[in-house]
């Protein structure tokens with residue numbers, strides 16, 4: 001029996017399938033936030049540190065804390081040379097282990113749909129950020145076709161195979177995100193779409209990378225080999241290669257930022 005929850009227990013595998021995508025979107029997100037240097041940050045659901053690394057490299061922070069429930073992800077995050085000064089610890093977005101007003105900015109990169117009560121998570125971000133500080137996030141447009149693994153998911157569903165889903169898919173909708181931010185009392189709320197492109201060396205590269213996803217790998221491994229071959233050829237048909245056999249796939253995220261009232 002394949003598990004119905006998505007597990008994040010292998011930071012190295014995560015890096016290849018989703019860490020690269022996260023950094024592509026994260027770079028555009030940080031350009032959009034355009035934060036001053038010297039801020040105190042908390043990265044919630046920091047996972048294997050893919051976004052945390054960008055934060056350190058681009059934003060010259062005063063300090064960064066990373067919180068995630070998965071020790072497997074955090075273990076990888078701690079191996080990144082760029083994140084040596086980051087304090088990583090296990091924790092839950094809905095009960096942050098920090099006092100009020102502790103940070104200048106709180107961010108969630110690709111996490112919102114995994115938090116069982118997103119409103120509680122945003123309220124916690126708002127609690128730990130000082131007046132005038134920033135609360136921001138980006139999440140793939142899970143319901144609008146923006147998820148990087150959609151070509152596989154769509155074909156699995158068409159074949160009657162249902163991989164596990166994040167518990168709060170609705171929280172990836174732009175209107176729902178906007179409501180979450182305003183309901184948490186945040187001001188100056190702005191949203192934008194982020195579209196990113198990733199080039200794969202060929203279809204096998206795309207396929208083997210997809211199998212490393214905690215949301216897909218175990219389900220595909222449990223399928224009969226003939227069904228896997230059928231799935232593979234259906235996915236291949238969705239992904240035209242260029243003259244060099246490379247595949248370029250585009251993913252789309254929703255981003256949001258708001259400010260704590262003074």
Ligand SMILES: C[S@@+](CC[C@H](N)C(=O)[O-])C[C@H]1O[C@@H](n2cnc3c(N)ncnc32)[C@H](O)[C@@H]1O
Nearest residue numbers: 008022045046047050051070092093109110114
């Ligand atoms: C798609 S990954 C994103 C990781 C990283 N932020 C990135 O940009 O690559 C989602 C992360 O959310 C974490 N997560 C799941 N439930 C959570 C919760 N209740 N509170 C905080 N993080 C959670 C998972 O362990 C996982 O590392």
